[in-house]
Amino acid sequence: MRIARWAHRGAVGEGFVIGDGVVPFPRGLTVADVLAAGLAELPELAAEVEADAATSAVPLAEVDLLAPLVPASVRDFVAFEEHVEGVTASVDGASHVADEWYTFPTFYFTNPHSIVATGDVVRPPATERLDFELEVGAVIGGVAGSDGRDLTPAEAAGHIFGYTIFNDWSARDIQGREMKVRLGPAKGKDFATTLGPWITTADEFEGLVDDEGFLPIGMExxxxxxRIGHDLLSNMGWPFGDLVAYASRDSRVVPGDVLGSGTAGNGGCLAELWGRAGELTPPPLAEGDEVIMRVEGIGEIRNTVGRARPVPEIPPARTRSRARERA
Structure with a gap:
């Protein structure tokens, strides 16, 4: 099943994508409600709308798709070894994967308030190195009897409600500057993250998951x-169940959380290719460029790069005396 949010005639709709149309959830339910109820409750909900779907559906061509959820939080992992190899060459001049990468799946928190939908114009900060990142996001749903804390990988896999395409837009020059201070990425990332076009439920992929939990679906x-890059999602170093389990360690995952796979290898972002080539080839994204991502079994997102928005100036740090008492 596919779950979506959309705008139509000035109103926001939330419900199922059935064929080439969208059908609202019954009883005024929202995507947040459905995620909280969990994947096990979805078939009964779908049965409620099935009889009326033919008459209540609105054609997809007549709606504007929104991001398929309002995330509770967004964690983004770095789970593709090949991506790390290329990006370290871009940043440090030499390809290297730190030993620590192999120990645990590392992530950072990005901004849930800067989510954009397929079709939106993305307005970046003032940057000379705008980049995309091809990823898949796992969306967390509720599971009866679990608070989402300290999960095993097997338990964690059961908390995955579905998957969406995830584009972690990146201003590489800003990212590189702030990470020299041993923090971040932050402002190099938090201006936009595309999620969409909808959530495809996890049960749609059950026949494809291998014995270790990896999902070999194509990404491009x-x-x-x-076409700049393509890869298989199964080239992640860990399956999604492991990522969710690690996120829950000494913490919680809750319905509406989104966990990004990290950037695919083999051209999943420009920075990887810059590192391998030793130059900015292909060139950084510029105003007017259209970026399209496709993932097997999920669909397609597309965005156009807009003009950088002007922002107020902030002065550099002032020299201080380091006095310990007021004058």
Missing amino acids: VFVNGV
Whole structure:
């Protein structure tokens, strides 16, 4: 099943994507409600709308898809070894994967308030190195009897409600500057993250998951019609169940959380290719560029790069005396 949010005639709708149309949930339910109830409750809900779907559906062509959920939080992992190899070459001049990468799946928190939908114009900060990142996001749903804390990988896999395409837009020059202070990425990332076009429920992929929990579905990204990168999601170093389990360690995952896979290898972002080439080839994204991402079994998202928005100036740090008492 596919779950979506959309705008139509000035109102927001939330419900199922059935064929080439959208059908609202019954009883005014929202995506947040459905995620909280969990995947086990979804078939009964779908049965409620099935009889009326033919008459109540609105064609997809007549709606504007919104991001498929309002995330409770967004964690983004770095689970593809090949991506790390290329990006470290871009940043440090030499390809290297730290020993610590292999120990645990590392993530950072990104901004749940800067989520954009497929079709939106993305307005970046003032940057000379705008980049995309081809990822898949796992969306967490509720599980009866579990508070989402300290999960085993097997338990964690059961908390995955479904999957969506995830584009972690990145201003690489800003990211590189702030990470020299041993923090971040932050402002190099938090201006936009695309999620969409909808959530495809986890049960749609049950026949594809291998014995270790990996999902071998194809991913690809195009800039202005040219395919820049493609990979299999199963090239992650850990399956999603492990990522969710690690996120829950000494913490919690809750319905509406989104966990990004990290950037695919083999051209999943420009920075990887810059590191391998030793130069900015292909060039950084520029105003007017169209970025399209496609993931097997989920669908397609597309965004156009807009003009950087002007922002107020902030002065550099002032020299201080380091006095310990007021004058």
